[in-house]
Each structure stands twice: as C-alpha cells, then as structure tokens.
Amino acid sequence: MYQFFKITMLILLLVSSKVFAVAFDSCPSKAYLFQGKPVSVYGINLVTGTNSLLQDDTGLSSNINGVGFNETDRYIYGFDTTNYNVVRLGQNFQATTLNVNGLPSDKTFYVGDVYDHHYYVYRSGTGLYKIDLSPLDSNVNSTLTAQLITSTASVSLTDFAFHPSNSRLYGVDNGSGGLYEFDINTGAATYIGDTGELGTFGAMYFDVDGYLYLSRNQDGQIYRVNLSTQAIIDSGVVPAIKFADGPYSNQNDGARCANAPLIDTDEPATIDFGDAPDTNYGTTLAANGARHEMDGVTWLGASVDGDYYAAQSPDSDDSITSDDEDGVGFVTAIEPGLDSVITVNASTTGYLSAWFDWNDDGDFSDDGEQVITDKTLVAGSNNLVISVPFGATVGETWSRFRFSQQTGLAYYGGSTSGEVEDHVVTIVDANTSQRHFPSADGYVTIAYEDNWPETADYDMNDMVLRYRITETLKDGDVAKVSISGQLVAVGASYHSGFAVRLAGIDATNIDSDKTRLYYNSALQDGNAQESGMTEASFIVINDAIEVSSYNCYFFRTLDDCREDVGVEFELNFSLITPVTTGSMPAMPYDPFLYATPGFYHGPSFAQAPGRSYEVHLADQAPTEKFDTNFYQLAEDTSDPNTSRYFKTSNNMPWALLIYDEWKWPRERVDLAVAYPQFADYTTSGGGTHTDWYDITNAIANKYY
Structure with a gap:
C-alpha cells in the first residue's frame, strides 16, 4: 500500500508539473520567442541576439501566437491558433487552456499583448478585443469574457506591444513598414512614421526605457525603434535600426516584461x-x-x-x-x-x-x-x-x-x-605624395588581339581592360604601387591571362607580406607576384574567360552577352626599399596578355604554349618566360636586334593602349572596319590620324 501511494504521488507530481503553469519568480530581462507548430519557446538576449531553446513541448501540439507577459500575475498569455483557444504559460512553459467567451469561434489571432491585467488581441478585418484576466486570480477555471473594443482593424499587423510608460499599443504595418499607435479605449490607429524596414515582424517587445524591438520572421534580424520620449513619437522620425540577429521562422511571436532592463546586473556579466x-x-x-x-x-x-x-x-x-x-x-x-x-x-x-x-x-x-x-x-x-x-x-x-x-x-x-x-x-x-596614370580617377583602355602571331579576325576585343596606376612616394621615392581597373570585354575563345611586369625592378624588392589582389573588393588567396622571375611581375587575371563567365560566350562583344562589368581588380604591393622615380619603369609599366596554361592557343603552336606565350604593347620586349622561338611565326615581324616587337609588316600591333575609355569593335569586326582611319595611322607609323580611336571617327553599329 505504501509503495502504491509513493508511485501514485509521483505520477501526480509529474502530471501536475506538466499541466499546471507555474508563475515566473520575477519580471525577467529575457525576451521569449514562440516559433513553429508544435510551438517551441526560445529565450532571446535582445542585447546580443543570443538565443537558446527553453521548451519544445508545451503540452500542446499546436502553434501559440499573440503572446504577452502579464506583469500582474507573471504569466504569459497567448492564443492557440490551431484550436482557437486562449492559453496561459508560466516559467515551465506548460500551456493551460482557459475558458473564454466572446471571441469569434472561427477566427484565430496572431497579434496580442497584456497590459494592466488585461489580454488584448487583434486581427485585421475582425477587430480589437480585451479580456479581463483578474478572475483567474482566484480560480484558473474561471470563465473569462472578451470585450470588443472596435471592429475597425485595417492595419496589417502580425504583433504589437504595450509601451511601458504611456498605456498605448504600437505595431508596424507589414506592407508599408509604417509605425502605428493604438488607443486601447477606442481602438483608433494613428500613423506615427516610417520605420524604413519591410517584412513580417511577428514578434515585438518593449524595454523599460521605451525602445521597441522588432523581430523579422524572414531572417531573424532584430531592429530597434526609439520611442523613449513623447517628443520623439510626436516627431514621427522613427527609423528601425539593426540591433542584433536572432532565429527566424515563418510562425513567430514574442513576449517580454516591458519594465525589465535589457541587462540583468544581478547575474554575472557576460x-x-x-x-x-x-x-x-x-x-x-x-x-x-x-x-x-x-x-x-x-x-x-x-x-x-x-x-x-x-x-x-x-x-x-x-x-x-x-x-x-x-x-x-x-x-x-x-x-x-x-x-x-x-x-x-x-x-x-x-x-x-x-x-x-x-x-x-x-x-x-x-x-x-x-x-x-x-x-x-x-x-x-x-x-x-x-x-x-x-x-x-x-x-x-x-x-x-x-x-x-x-x-x-x-x-x-x-x-x-x-x-x-x-x-x-x-x-x-x-612625407608622402602620389602620382597617377593617367589621372587620379581616370582610366586608359588596354585591348588585346589573342590570335598573335596571326591577325585572324583582328577585332581587338579578345581582352579589353580599363587600367590605372597610383604610385605612393615617401620622401620622394616610390614606396607603394596600386594597379586597379576593370575587365570590360572578353571576345575570345582562347583562354588568356593578364599580367604586369615592372622592367628593371628586382623581384626580391617586393614585400610579399604586403602584396594583395582584390576582385570586387574581395581579397584573393595566394600571392599575385610571379615566382621564378628576376624582374617583378604580377598575375592579375589567370583566365579571363573563367573570371568573366556569365553563361554566355564573347562577353560584352555581342548583344546576347551584354552584362554589366563584373570584375573590378586592384593589385597593391610595396617595395621593401623605395625606388627613385628615375629608376622606376615609365607608367603604364608593361601590361601583357599570356596564354592560360593547359589550353589550346591556335594553329601556330603544336601544343598548348601556356605561360611562354605573351602579347605585349608594340615594341615592348617580352619577359624572361617568353619562348623566343615564337618570334616571326605567321605574321609577326618581331626582331630583338632592332627592338621591334609584336607588329606585322605594316606596323599593326596585337595590343593597344588608348588614353580614353574606348569603345572596342563588335565581335568579328576588323578594327580597321570599325575605325577606318586606323590603317593609315599604323602604316604612317603614327604620323597621321592620331585621333583615329575617337568615337566620332567610328562606324555606327561596328563598335560595342
């Protein structure tokens, strides 16, 4: 008999701890977030966004929404959206279903809060109701009555919260981001101002200082709106400022003791x-x-x-x-x-x-x-x-x-x-100064034909870049260099890279710890400086086709592959020992195209030439990695003995540098067709038509 009594009492204790809500010991600083179906309850530190699961079994298999903390009896009240019931939860987060008359039997409520021992619920198109909770003080089974305050409810809300100082409700319209104030006696809604944020704000809280917190369902981001004084509210300037990150859910609601400080100084500082x-x-x-x-x-x-x-x-x-x-x-x-x-x-x-x-x-x-x-x-x-x-x-x-x-x-x-x-x-x-090429905010255009040593279509759009150099001088000597630009066109089927060589600058004078390459402001892995070089040389782009990939061919040389510039680059490097301006190579240094290793690069080569293939500006000698056996193949007339490089017999180059943001030819349109004066310019050795590249000298529909 005694053993039976012990077992019976244990069962009763277990059942009672699960069924009957136990009031909170105090007004907690933590915020509570109710999410999902069946509902789970999270504790949220609004200061940092830190959250922890407190309860995933409230005793109900449904969602609980419209929750609010009652400072009078220290319980949380909410609405069982599955069974259309009002419920009460305590610090063990076990739900007790309450007896309530007067609410629509076919409507659920997602918006609610508690003030002055009354539970308020709201539904757009249905109305604002309040329920006196005082009968529960003597009997949890008391029947409560819901009183309709107004049936006019046009603001689209998913939560609202009571201000701790002025007895008014505040909520944000999901569609407009507008903040509204609600009079709890009449239900009248007054527009306050634009928060500047949109989304479903399923959980809203106040703190003791009058700041309103909004938790957005879509991403869990927590915003704060300053409503700390009546003057601020009256001004209508109520921006929602990102405050922290919390958990997100499509079913989201929150409750908090509004008169509690955000940081509990009775607990260890964390x-x-x-x-x-x-x-x-x-x-x-x-x-x-x-x-x-x-x-x-x-x-x-x-x-x-x-x-x-x-x-x-x-x-x-x-x-x-x-x-x-x-x-x-x-x-x-x-x-x-x-x-x-x-x-x-x-x-x-x-x-x-x-x-x-x-x-x-x-x-x-x-x-x-x-x-x-x-x-x-x-x-x-x-x-x-x-x-x-x-x-x-x-x-x-x-x-x-x-x-x-x-x-x-x-x-x-x-x-x-x-x-x-x-x-x-x-x-x-x-004692620093700077000098720029071509200017502090301008670019030159560098364009390459990647069919060297053949001219092929000679459309000069296989790789087109905007290019700028900034040198920083310390005590008159060059201490740092920044090379920046944009990859603006890749009208190529051959895979090519882009590099810059500083002729005469010892590779060992480059500070490898300070060499950085960025694409679209994102730091790239590895060291951009080429290894195995006597002179300093840097790989800016290893494969222009890969970098400019937009799921189409001939990037920004055909209309069906027309995209915004997708790659902006910036190469920064410092010189261990600053170099005098007289010893630095003249800007633009030596920008060149090379063949990406492992890819076919035309009929002039029995195998993939890789890094040994280079195309430089006219009369610029190649780097030490260039294969000199490639000289005078096909239409190339390079002759190191006369310092002639990368030209045809009539002086047509395979690379151009133009002091303008130049419009390049369309795909497979010969440069001399798009810009007719170019042929005379080259055959004259640059003596005539020096402005051949000006857009006024181009043929309409022949350039991109």
Missing part, C-alpha cells in the same frame, strides 16, 4: 563592450554600440571579460576588470598612403572585421573606413595588412576590431559571440 567615445562611434547600449556575448570560445588576445555597460574613454573596461584589450598589435607605423602590418591573436578560428576613423571625425561610417571585412582568422597569431588612405588625418584617432563566429557585423550592434576591442592609434606624418 557581454563585452567597446571603449571608444560614445559620441558617434556607437559604444554604449543606448547608442546601439558594438557588443558581444562571451561564448567561452571566441576572443582576442589572452582573455575577455564581461561588462554591464561600456566604459567610456578615457576609461576602458581594463580599468573596471582585467586588461583584456590585448588582441591587436600594430607592427609597423600607420602612414598616409602606405600599407601597415598588424598582428591579431585569436583564440580560435573566426571572422574579423575592423574599422579606422581615418578622417578623425568621430565615427566609423565614412567610405573606406572599414578596412577588414569578415577575414577568417586561425587560432594564434595572424599577420594582416591594411591600406592607409592617402588623405588620412595625421594624429590620434580610434580603431575598432570585432572578432566573432558571425559574419556581416557592422561597427555597431550585437553579436552572439566573440569580443570587440577599441584601440587608439596614431597616424604619423610620412
């Missing part, structure tokens, strides 16, 4: 903030400053410690706890126009982004101030190179480094992992 001044850099939580949830795995330097708030310069979080701003070291001076080496010590593999306030205007928002974007770091020391803009302001300024398991972080906002370090840096006067 968030790392930055240290830069808050004025514009965005450091404090109020300013949506950079902050990271400490995940126990991801940090910079030896350690990271948590803060309850962002220490403001001249203080730092080192002055509050331990010295943890030790993950970034500046190896070389930071000088305008030059490259600087930094070392970053990472605890594990992760992603680094960094910003420098180059113009010292108190923010990180200007163009070019994000210097590292989602760079993958390995555990241990990582050497990185940053390019300092020529116009960087000399003196002290701030930098910010964010290391996380997330990508796409801005210089502000929350992260679910990692650390943020802010560092004061000094930009020193390096």
Whole structure:
C-alpha cells in the first residue's frame, strides 16, 4: 500500500508539473520567442541576439501566437491558433487552456499583448478585443469574457506591444513598414512614421526605457525603434535600426516584461563592450554600440571579460576588470598612403572585421573606413595588412576590431559571440605624395588581339581592360604601387591571362607580406607576384574567360552577352626599399596578355604554349618566360636586334593602349572596319590620324 501511494504521488507530481503553469519568480530581462507548430519557446538576449531553446513541448501540439507577459500575475498569455483557444504559460512553459467567451469561434489571432491585467488581441478585418484576466486570480477555471473594443482593424499587423510608460499599443504595418499607435479605449490607429524596414515582424517587445524591438520572421534580424520620449513619437522620425540577429521562422511571436532592463546586473556579466567615445562611434547600449556575448570560445588576445555597460574613454573596461584589450598589435607605423602590418591573436578560428576613423571625425561610417571585412582568422597569431588612405588625418584617432563566429557585423550592434576591442592609434606624418596614370580617377583602355602571331579576325576585343596606376612616394621615392581597373570585354575563345611586369625592378624588392589582389573588393588567396622571375611581375587575371563567365560566350562583344562589368581588380604591393622615380619603369609599366596554361592557343603552336606565350604593347620586349622561338611565326615581324616587337609588316600591333575609355569593335569586326582611319595611322607609323580611336571617327553599329 505504501509503495502504491509513493508511485501514485509521483505520477501526480509529474502530471501536475506538466499541466499546471507555474508563475515566473520575477519580471525577467529575457525576451521569449514562440516559433513553429508544435510551438517551441526560445529565450532571446535582445542585447546580443543570443538565443537558446527553453521548451519544445508545451503540452500542446499546436502553434501559440499573440503572446504577452502579464506583469500582474507573471504569466504569459497567448492564443492557440490551431484550436482557437486562449492559453496561459508560466516559467515551465506548460500551456493551460482557459475558458473564454466572446471571441469569434472561427477566427484565430496572431497579434496580442497584456497590459494592466488585461489580454488584448487583434486581427485585421475582425477587430480589437480585451479580456479581463483578474478572475483567474482566484480560480484558473474561471470563465473569462472578451470585450470588443472596435471592429475597425485595417492595419496589417502580425504583433504589437504595450509601451511601458504611456498605456498605448504600437505595431508596424507589414506592407508599408509604417509605425502605428493604438488607443486601447477606442481602438483608433494613428500613423506615427516610417520605420524604413519591410517584412513580417511577428514578434515585438518593449524595454523599460521605451525602445521597441522588432523581430523579422524572414531572417531573424532584430531592429530597434526609439520611442523613449513623447517628443520623439510626436516627431514621427522613427527609423528601425539593426540591433542584433536572432532565429527566424515563418510562425513567430514574442513576449517580454516591458519594465525589465535589457541587462540583468544581478547575474554575472557576460557581454563585452567597446571603449571608444560614445559620441558617434556607437559604444554604449543606448547608442546601439558594438557588443558581444562571451561564448567561452571566441576572443582576442589572452582573455575577455564581461561588462554591464561600456566604459567610456578615457576609461576602458581594463580599468573596471582585467586588461583584456590585448588582441591587436600594430607592427609597423600607420602612414598616409602606405600599407601597415598588424598582428591579431585569436583564440580560435573566426571572422574579423575592423574599422579606422581615418578622417578623425568621430565615427566609423565614412567610405573606406572599414578596412577588414569578415577575414577568417586561425587560432594564434595572424599577420594582416591594411591600406592607409592617402588623405588620412595625421594624429590620434580610434580603431575598432570585432572578432566573432558571425559574419556581416557592422561597427555597431550585437553579436552572439566573440569580443570587440577599441584601440587608439596614431597616424604619423610620412612625407608622402602620389602620382597617377593617367589621372587620379581616370582610366586608359588596354585591348588585346589573342590570335598573335596571326591577325585572324583582328577585332581587338579578345581582352579589353580599363587600367590605372597610383604610385605612393615617401620622401620622394616610390614606396607603394596600386594597379586597379576593370575587365570590360572578353571576345575570345582562347583562354588568356593578364599580367604586369615592372622592367628593371628586382623581384626580391617586393614585400610579399604586403602584396594583395582584390576582385570586387574581395581579397584573393595566394600571392599575385610571379615566382621564378628576376624582374617583378604580377598575375592579375589567370583566365579571363573563367573570371568573366556569365553563361554566355564573347562577353560584352555581342548583344546576347551584354552584362554589366563584373570584375573590378586592384593589385597593391610595396617595395621593401623605395625606388627613385628615375629608376622606376615609365607608367603604364608593361601590361601583357599570356596564354592560360593547359589550353589550346591556335594553329601556330603544336601544343598548348601556356605561360611562354605573351602579347605585349608594340615594341615592348617580352619577359624572361617568353619562348623566343615564337618570334616571326605567321605574321609577326618581331626582331630583338632592332627592338621591334609584336607588329606585322605594316606596323599593326596585337595590343593597344588608348588614353580614353574606348569603345572596342563588335565581335568579328576588323578594327580597321570599325575605325577606318586606323590603317593609315599604323602604316604612317603614327604620323597621321592620331585621333583615329575617337568615337566620332567610328562606324555606327561596328563598335560595342
């Protein structure tokens, strides 16, 4: 009998813990997200976006939506959208179905919140209702009555939330992104302003300071709207600012105790903030400053410690706890126009982004101030190179480094992992200047015919590039070079690459640690400098057909393969010992086409010529990798003894450099047909028709 009694009591305890909701002990700072069917409940740290599954079995196999936290009895109320019932949940997230009269029996509600011991639900086209919850104080089985406030409900909402200070509801229209205020006595909706964001905002919360948080179903992104004062609300300026990232779901709703602070100072500090001044850099939580949830795995330097708030310069979080701003070291001076080496010590593999306030205007928002974007770091020391803009302001300024398991972080906002370090840096006067080819913002056009040593169709569009060089001089000598441009046409069936040689510059004088190649601002793997060369030479594009692939042939030389320019390149390299301007090769240096190894390149070659095949501008000698046995094949009349290279007998070249953003011939249209004066120009040795390339001298419909 005693054993039976024990088993019976155990069963009753198990059943009661599952069926009866237990009130929350206090008003929690955490937000709660209800997602899916059957519903799962997540705890969300709105500060960082960190989330964890709290309950995947509420005792119901249905979805629960329209949830709100009741500060009077510390329960969460919501709507069972499957069975059309109002439910109540406590800290164990077990759902109790309530008895409610007065709601439409054939309608479900996805919008709800609780205020002053009343549960409010809303449905577009149906109306706004409120339910007095006080009868439940004495009996959970009491019958509740829903009161219709208004049947006018034209705003398309998927959630709303009560402001903690003014007793009004706020929600965002999914179609327009407009913020609306609702009077709970009449149900009247008043348009406040445009949030600037669209989507299904299935979960909305307030904090104690009057900030509204929106969780978007499609991507889980959490936005914040400042409604902290009546003056701001009245102004109608209510932009939604990205705040953090959370989980996403097509069935999404949220509840939170609006009078709770976002950060619970009664618990151990688990968030790392930055240290830069808050004025514009965005450091404090109020300013949506950079902050990271400490995940126990991801940090910079030896350690990271948590803060309850962002220490403001001249203080730092080192002055509050331990010295943890030790993950970034500046190896070389930071000088305008030059490259600087930094070392970053990472605890594990992760992603680094960094910003420098180059113009010292108190923010990180200007163009070019994000210097590292989602760079993958390995555990241990990582050497990185940053390019300092020529116009960087000399003196002290701030930098910010964010290391996380997330990508796409801005210089502000929350992260679910990692650390943020802010560092004061000094930009020193390096006596630098710059010179450009052809100008600071202009390009020349370089065009190649890849049929050398034959002329074939001679349409001069097999590879067409825009091309620019910027040299940075330190104390009058060239210390750094940037070669940038665009691949604008590939009218070729042969696979070719593009390279640049610096004649007379020793290959060993190139700083390999500072050599970087970018495509569309994305850093490319490997070292662009060619190995096995005495003179410095760089591979910019290894295969133009592959790089320009748009699922069509003859890129931007035929109308049916007309696309926007898809590849912009930038090659940066520094000279270990700066070179005098008199010793540097004249710009444009030596840009040349070569055959991509492993591909057929015409009938003049018994086998794929690969890197030994080159096409240079007229009268430019090839590199040391060129096979001199190719001279005078087919129509080529190159003669090293007379310094004649890459010309036909009537001086027609296989490569052109034009001081203009030139319009090249269409596919299989001879250059002399598209530009009739070109033939006289070449046969005269450049003595006549020097403007043959001008568009006014072209034949309509013959150029691209």
